[in-house]
Amino acid sequence: MNYEKLHQHYKEEQLFGRYITLEHIEPLLSSLPKQVIGQSVLGKPIYKITLGKGKTKILMWSQMHGNESTTTKALFDFINYIQSDEAVSILENFTFCLLPMLNPDGAALYTRENADRVDLNRDAQNLTQPESKLLRKTFEEFQPDFCYNLHDQRTIFGAGGDGNPATVSFLAPAYNEAREVNEVRSKAIEVIVAMNNELQKHIPNQVGRFDDSFNLNCAGETFQSMNVPTILFEAGHYQGDYDREITRKYIFIALISGIKYISENDIVLNEMINYLHIPQNKVAFYDFVYKNVKINYDNIEKSINFAAQYKEVLNQGKITFEAQIVKIDYLDDFYGHVEIDAKGETYSDEEYNFPIIERKATFSIGKNLKIVNGLPQ
Numbered sequence: 001m002n003y004e005k006l007h008q009h010y011k012e013e014q015l016f017g018r019y020i021t022l023e024h025i026e027p028l029l030s031s032l033p034k035q036v037i038g039q040s041v042l043g044k045p046i047y048k049i050t051l052g053k054g055k056t057k058i059l060m061w062s063q064m065h066g067n068e069s070t071t072t073k074a075l076f077d078f079i080n081y082i083q084s085d086e087a088v089s090i091l092e093n094f095t096f097c098l099l100p101m102l103n104p105d106g107a108a109l110y111t112r113e114n115a116d117r118v119d120l121n122r123d124a125q126n127l128t129q130p131e132s133k134l135l136r137k138t139f140e141e142f143q144p145d146f147c148y149n150l151h152d153q154r155t156i157f158g159a160g161g162d163g164n165p166a167t168v169s170f171l172a173p174a175y176n177e178a179r180e181v182n183e184v185r186s187k188a189i190e191v192i193v194a195m196n197n198e199l200q201k202h203i204p205n206q207v208g209r210f211d212d213s214f215n216l217n218c219a220g221e222t223f224q225s226m227n228v229p230t231i232l233f234e235a236g237h238y239q240g241d242y243d244r245e246i247t248r249k250y251i252f253i254a255l256i257s258g259i260k261y262i263s264e265n266d267i268v269l270n271e272m273i274n275y276l277h278i279p280q281n282k283v284a285f286y287d288f289v290y291k292n293v294k295i296n297y298d299n300i301e302k303s304i305n306f307a308a309q310y311k312e313v314l315n316q317g318k319i320t321f322e323a324q325i326v327k328i329d330y331l332d333d334f335y336g337h338v339e340i341d342a343k344g345e346t347y348s349d350e351e352y353n354f355p356i357i358e359r360k361a362t363f364s365i366g367k368n369l370k371i372v373n374g375l376p377q
Contacts, residue, residue, distance in 0.1 A: 001260070003198070003253040010080040011252075012073065017243045018312065018319040020069035022104040028076055029100075037099075038134040041115035044104040046134055051082060051098070052091035056262060059144035061099035061135060064120045064151065064219070066106020066113075067312070070235035070244040071150035074251035075100055081256065093263050097142045102131050110314040121151075122215070124222040139223060146191070146262070147223045147230040148255075152244070155237040155287055155310070155337060159208040160279030163335045166208035168199060168250050169234035169281050173220035174212050186269040187229035193271040194261035195254040196278055203238070203250055209278040210234055231258075237285075237337065242310070242321055288323060288374045289336025293365060294346045295354040303344065305331045308361035308374050323361035323374030340376060345369065 105115035172188035286307035310321040345366030
């Protein structure tokens, strides 16, 4: 199966970039078997899509965190594919219950939390929020065989510490404090290994394994503890892809290859070693690292390294990326998605001869190199 061509053909072109809201997806829902299952804190509808008539039931939800939109785009790419003539057998063998935007208020505000400033992925036990209650109610009514918890992760994560970004990461959440592996968690592990095997053909060494610290307040741990194999998907950074248009393709490939594996294979529960071979996510990156920069501080010249990171800002319906200086020195264990070697040239900006934390990353290195919003001009 040529997954790259599949995605090119079924990519939902009406969704693009990082800012994806209810207003973006509602036109796409008009032709789908949808149902409004309730409302958000601010009264926005929360939709459920049900597709297929098969025995194996899979519940997927996206944008539990409002500013994590990559998997929403990939989910609509996936919907386009499974409704095609190429995928008739999928809808015969599976039933999908899809919540494409669990947190529409947070999506509009481009915030992680909902309108009550609650992280819905820390509300799976207390169920204080209407969105959390709707997810639990859907879970209980649908009684899935698998749960897919779809998220984004920041650009700071690497797949291990060898300088490879974690473009896609997975986790089979723990079901108890001891982080033991039972048959339920093993089923999730086996599907993750199958998806990783396919992704290694496309993004070798850029798949990570998310930390499995146990927190029963999280949706993944809750559903895993309720005996349903649950998989966390984390859409991360691909080189230069800040709109996450390339990453969405790899989430799509993971979704399709995982479904294909479940359809064609008996779960044999013997993939733990291969799962642990997936390198664990590590905080190992900044967006920009500047090396060997000469500064003059209190009339003393010295050479330093420093880093800048994009801040994502909602500005008139679009996300702008504003680079700020975030770290000076002590960068031995970090990489930059962009690295610039000043080779001993001197730092200067409009006010100072040295970088300052939280200032915009706009400055000069020597006489010939101008950095504007993090990037060389």
